[in-house]
Amino acid sequence: EIVMTQSPATLSVSPGERATLSCRASQSVGSNLAWYQQKPGQAPRLLIYNTSTRATGIPARFSGSGSGTDFTLTIRSLQSEDFAVYYCQHYNNWPPFTFGPGTKVDIK
Amino acid sequence: QVQVVESGGGVVQPGGSLRLSCAASGFIFNNYGMHWVRQAPGKGLEWLAVVSYDGSNKIYADSVKGRFTVSRDNSRNTVSLQMNSLRAEDTAVYYCAKDLRKGDTSVIFDYWGQGTLVTVSS
Numbered sequence: 543e544i545v546m547t548q549s550p551a552t553l554s555v556s557p558g559e560r561a562t563l564s565c566r567a568s569q570s571v572g573s574n575l576a577w578y579q580q581k582p583g584q585a586p587r588l589l590i591y592n593t594s595t596r597a598t599g600i601p602a603r604f605s606g607s608g609s610g611t612d613f614t615l616t617i618r619s620l621q622s623e624d625f626a627v628y629y630c631q632h633y634n635n636w637p638p639f640t641f642g643p644g645t646k647v648d649i650k
Numbered sequence: 651q652v653q654v655v656e657s658g659g660g661v662v663q664p665g666g667s668l669r670l671s672c673a674a675s676g677f678i679f680n681n682y683g684m685h686w687v688r689q690a691p692g693k694g695l696e697w698l699a700v701v702s703y704d705g706s707n708k709i710y711a712d713s714v715k716g717r718f719t720v721s722r723d724n725s726r727n728t729v730s731l732q733m734n735s736l737r738a739e740d741t742a743v744y745y746c747a748k749d750l751r752k753g754d755t756s757v758i759f760d761y762w763g764q765g766t767l768v769t770v771s772s
Contacts, residue, residue: 576758578695585745585762586695597760629695633757637709641695 544568544632546642554650561617563645565630570610574634577606577615580644581626589628590615617647625649652676652761656746659766666736670766672729672746677761680704680724683749685759686731688742688768696742700755701729707755736770743767 545568555561565575573593578586588597590606593613603618617624630642658670672684686698699710699720708720719732729746744766747759 578759585764586759587762588750588758588760591750591756591758631695636757638711639697639757641697643694 543638544571544634544640546630546632546640548628548630548642548645550645551643552646552648554648555620556650557622558619559650561620561624561647563615563617563628563647565608565613565615565642567611567613567632571632571634573609574632575606575608575613576631576633577604578629578631578641579624579626580629586629620647652748654746654748654761654763656744656763656766659744659768661769661771662736663772664737664770666770667732667734668736668768670731670733670744670746670768672731672763674727674729674746674748677748679727681752683751683755684720684722684729685747685749685757686718686720686729687745687747687759687762688740689745689765690739690742693742697757698744699731700749700757702755703753733768736768738770741768741770 547566549564577590580586594606605616627644627646629644653675655673662668685700701720701722705722717735722729746763748761750758750760
């Protein structure tokens with residue numbers, strides 16, 4: 543089973559700054575990686591899939607990059623509504639597939 | 651607009667059963683696979699099961715295989731999750747989610763319901 547790790551566990555960022563979140567897979571997942579955002583009390587929302595394709599309605603300040611085992615979600619100029627938990631998820635050679643443990647982005 | 655609405659959660663004793671339902675609208679239901687994903691209190695996300703667009707293919711996570719059964723009724727645009735032999739560790743919010751890809755299952759979840767809470771406790 544491919545194990546996903548995310549770092550840091552918590553990222554404190556000031557509004558308007560850039561946030562860089564990392565996701566690492568224990569073995570290559572190609573470009574089969576997605577990112578989700580979850581706010582307290584809400585369902586997750588798909589942000590990015592296929593490593594770098596933004597989902598419908600996702601602002602351009604969200605971008606994804608990487609391949610193989612190392613991936614990055616970048617949020618350019620954080621807005622107040624961006625403070626949330628972010629999960630990565632691989633979907634390579636499933637099942638099984640797994641989500642990462644999440645990175646919480648909070649206000650500095 | 652796409653809507654996914656779960657129902658059926660509640661409190662159940664260990665060893666008991668519960669059936670969750672998910673009603674979908676706003677898209678051509680019989681074109682897309684549907685998934686169940688859960689989240690234990692304060693924890694991360696765990697994928698549980700998928701049913702293909704036509705109901706012919708069902709795949710489960712090892713943690714629920716043999717205990718949970720997913721099904722769909724394309725005439726009613728609904729998906730169900732029958733949960734048997736429930737354990738305390740099954741306590742979670744259960745989400746129904748639509749697959750991104752038409753036809754083939756991508757395991758990318760582009761629309762989620764608001765979730766329904768299942769509590770397994772005596």
